[in-house]
Amino acid sequence: MNNKSLPYLLLLPATLFLAVFFVYPFAQIAVQAFTAEQGFTLQHFDKMATNWKFWPSFWNTIILAAIVVPLQLVMALAMASIVAKLKTGRNSILYVFTIPLGLSDLAAGIIWLAIFEQSGFLSSMLVGLGVVDRPVLFLGYQNLWVIFIAVILAELWRATAIVMVILVSGMGLIPKEYYEAAEVFGAGPWKRFLKVTLPMLRPSLQTALILRTIAAFEVFAVVVALGGTSLPVLVGQTYDWQFNLRDSGGAAATALVILAISIAATLVFLRLLRTPRGATP
Amino acid sequence: MAEIVVKNVAKSFGAFQALHSIDLTIADQEFMVLLGASGCGKTTLLRIIAGLESPSQGEVWIGGRRVDQLPPRQRGISMVFQNYAVFPHLTVFENIAFGLRMKKLPQAEVRDRVERTAELMHIEQLLQRYSGQLSGGQRQRVAVARALAMEPDVILMDEPLSNLDALLRLEMRAELKGVLAGSKTTTIYVTHDQVEAMSLADRISVMNGGRIVQAASPVEVYRNPAARFVGSFIGNPPMNFIAATSDGDGRYRVAGLDLDGPAAAGPRLEFAIRPEDMTVAPGGLRAAVRVVEPLGAHTLVTCEVDGAVFRAVLDSDLRIAPGDELSLVPKPDRIRWFDPETSSAVPVAS
Ligand SMILES: Nc1ncnc2c1ncn2[C@@H]1O[C@H](COP(=O)(O)OP(=O)(O)O)[C@@H](O)[C@H]1O
Numbered sequence: 001m002n003n004k005s006l007p008y009l010l011l012l013p014a015t016l017f018l019a020v021f022f023v024y025p026f027a028q029i030a031v032q033a034f035t036a037e038q039g040f041t042l043q044h045f046d047k048m049a050t051n052w053k054f055w056p057s058f059w060n061t062i063i064l065a066a067i068v069v070p071l072q073l074v075m076a077l078a079m080a081s082i083v084a085k086l087k088t089g090r091n092s093i094l095y096v097f098t099i100p101l102g103l104s105d106l107a108a109g110i111i112w113l114a115i116f117e118q119s120g121f122l123s124s125m126l127v128g129l130g131v132v133d134r135p136v137l138f139l140g141y142q143n144l145w146v147i148f149i150a151v152i153l154a155e156l157w158r159a160t161a162i163v164m165v166i167l168v169s170g171m172g173l174i175p176k177e178y179y180e181a182a183e184v185f186g187a188g189p190w191k192r193f194l195k196v197t198l199p200m201l202r203p204s205l206q207t208a209l210i211l212r213t214i215a216a217f218e219v220f221a222v223v224v225a226l227g228g229t230s231l232p233v234l235v236g237q238t239y240d241w242q243f244n245l246r247d248s249g250g251a252a253a254t255a256l257v258i259l260a261i262s263i264a265a266t267l268v269f270l271r272l273l274r275t276p277r278g279a280t281p
Numbered sequence: 282m283a284e285i286v287v288k289n290v291a292k293s294f295g296a297f298q299a300l301h302s303i304d305l306t307i308a309d310q311e312f313m314v315l316l317g318a319s320g321c322g323k324t325t326l327l328r329i330i331a332g333l334e335s336p337s338q339g340e341v342w343i344g345g346r347r348v349d350q351l352p353p354r355q356r357g358i359s360m361v362f363q364n365y366a367v368f369p370h371l372t373v374f375e376n377i378a379f380g381l382r383m384k385k386l387p388q389a390e391v392r393d394r395v396e397r398t399a400e401l402m403h404i405e406q407l408l409q410r411y412s413g414q415l416s417g418g419q420r421q422r423v424a425v426a427r428a429l430a431m432e433p434d435v436i437l438m439d440e441p442l443s444n445l446d447a448l449l450r451l452e453m454r455a456e457l458k459g460v461l462a463g464s465k466t467t468t469i470y471v472t473h474d475q476v477e478a479m480s481l482a483d484r485i486s487v488m489n490g491g492r493i494v495q496a497a498s499p500v501e502v503y504r505n506p507a508a509r510f511v512g513s514f515i516g517n518p519p520m521n522f523i524a525a526t527s528d529g530d531g532r533y534r535v536a537g538l539d540l541d542g543p544a545a546a547g548p549r550l551e552f553a554i555r556p557e558d559m560t561v562a563p564g565g566l567r568a569a570v571r572v573v574e575p576l577g578a579h580t581l582v583t584c585e586v587d588g589a590v591f592r593a594v595l596d597s598d599l600r601i602a603p604g605d606e607l608s609l610v611p612k613p614d615r616i617r618w619f620d621p622e623t624s625s626a627v628p629v630a631s
């Protein structure tokens with residue numbers, strides 16, 4: 001057999017699978033979002049945008065991502081720097097850090113619910129310590145910001161490790177000689193981090209940021225577990241349109257909005273963290 | 282002023298002792314070459330002086346200051362790495378400027394110094410390129426320029442030419458020598474290439490098995506090896522050795538020949554002579570010719586003396602063929618003697 005066609009042939013099953021189960025439904029949703037009985041229309045988007053929960057859910061999603069992702073990045077950089085320096089026990093520590101990755105996001109939401117709910121750990125502990133006289137309702141709709149914080153904590157706890165794992169492997173690829181050169185030429189630990197680690201970690205940072213930001217735009221189960229309907233987010237809206245309002249046009253339109261902001265974020269990261277031509281080792 | 286003093290430095294990696302009690306003084310502005318086979322500890326010693334490795338014992342002094350507890354950046358050194366370590370994410374300009382920016386020099390001076398050193402290394406037209414767009418030789422030049430731009434007291438180089446092809450290596454060697462002679466730095470240069478060492482060094486430190494065997498000028502190291510190892514390591518082809526037994530009164534019997542040797546020495550010595558220090562004349566060592574290799578000006582003749590391999594570099598006018606029997610007379614003032622027990626040189630009483 002011709003050697004040139006072999007790789008394509010091997011990729012064919014996966015390509016077909018994606019075409020049938022991803023591209024086709026995606027095309028269907030795209031068509032659905034823009035059509036009604038009478039043909040092309042923007043009425044689904046109009047309907048979606050005028051729903052009173054749309055803009056709150058849009059901004060909640062963006063703000064959550066804008067808080068969670070940078071925090072995760074900073075924490076993961078710090079953790080990865082420490083882990084990458086370890087000589088022994090590095091793998092064990094990585095395993096421990098990655099435990100939350102094995103949980104579904106709903107399970108993570110429920111764990112944090114167990115901490116924050118009225119009869120939960122936090123409340124009981126505060127009562128036990130005598131800080132408050134009776135159990136506190138943290139996650140009520142009056143305290144939207146507490147729900148916000150709880151969601152942020154749950155998301156940090158759940159998904160920082162994936163960023164860290166990507167960064168640790170990226171740091172492992174930076175040759176030691178560059179650090180030594182930086183050290184000889186006058187860079188202390190902080191400068192070495194800024195001048196060697198960060199720029200040489202660019203490809204890993206790009207991957208981690210894109211993955212995490214797209215995932216953050218899709219936040220849903222954790223928010224539902226902790227906030228119910230008090231804190232609307234975009235994926236929640238999609239769910240509402242589809243299953244509560246039985247309007248797949250509205251659901252399709254909302255899904256396309258999520259897709260659009262995901263693509264926009266990806267493009268921004270690709271652009272911001274691109275490696276200049278020739279600047280690869 | 283930057284004299285480098287290494288006092289009683291040793292280094293172990295776990296159970297393996299890479300350096301044994303090294304003592305070495307390098308004078309201000311001297312060009313010192315550390316020469317030795319791969320794995321003898323050259324890089325380890327250089328890295329200890331640089332501060333990239335800490336010694337298991339001993340002291341390092343640079344310019345009258347004890348530095349073995351200081352980080353590299355406080356030692357007043359710069360370094361050319363074996364694989365160059367030119368930052369891939371920075372342009373050539375920013376690479377050369379790296380150390381100057383760390384020192385927070387004013388922008389105008391940074392530009393001035395970068396341009397000056399770039400010109401010196403003939404890379405001024407490459408300043409806006411990234412290292413991925415450079416050839417090996419150009420990267421090497423950037424690495425040297427980056428070190429020179431610091432105007433350091435001390436430059437350390439670890440096999441800087443070993444990754445270049447032969448022709449480029451020759452060219453860079455001459456250029457390095459010129460450039461460094463023009464600067465006022467003390468240089469330590471690590472290599473396993475004896476020709477490089479000979480051509481660059483003010484002094485060569487020959488290392489073997491984690492020890493410095495001899496530290497002397499290139500000619501001295503070549504002419505008067507302090508140990509058998511030095512004679513066999515330096516010179517191509519290397520020195521010849523033949524076992525010698527004392528006849529008493531400072532006379533030694535060497536493969537049937539009676540020669541003057543050290544007066545006060547043991548009953549057994551090793552006679553040594555460089556291949557080019559012999560003439561074909563009657564009354565010499567009897568050598569059976571095995572292989573003849575004309576090299577142009579000279580002919581390398583591999584023979585057998587006393588049952589061992591023995592090489593001579595002779596005038597190419599001589600007609601010699603395999604199977605011939607030669608009589609090789611060593612030049613008396615070029616004969617050296619070694620103690621077979623300690624391997625060190627035994628001087629002829631003067
Ligand atoms: N970090 C290290 N850990 C263990 N052994 C090492 C280390 N660095 C060097 N060595 C050993 O020390 C010896 C000297 O190494 P090196 O200084 O690199 O030799 P050279 O530069 O002369 O080739 C070698 O046998 C090497 O295997």
Ligand SMILES: [Mg+2]
Nearest residue numbers: 323324325440
């Ligand atoms: Mg080495």
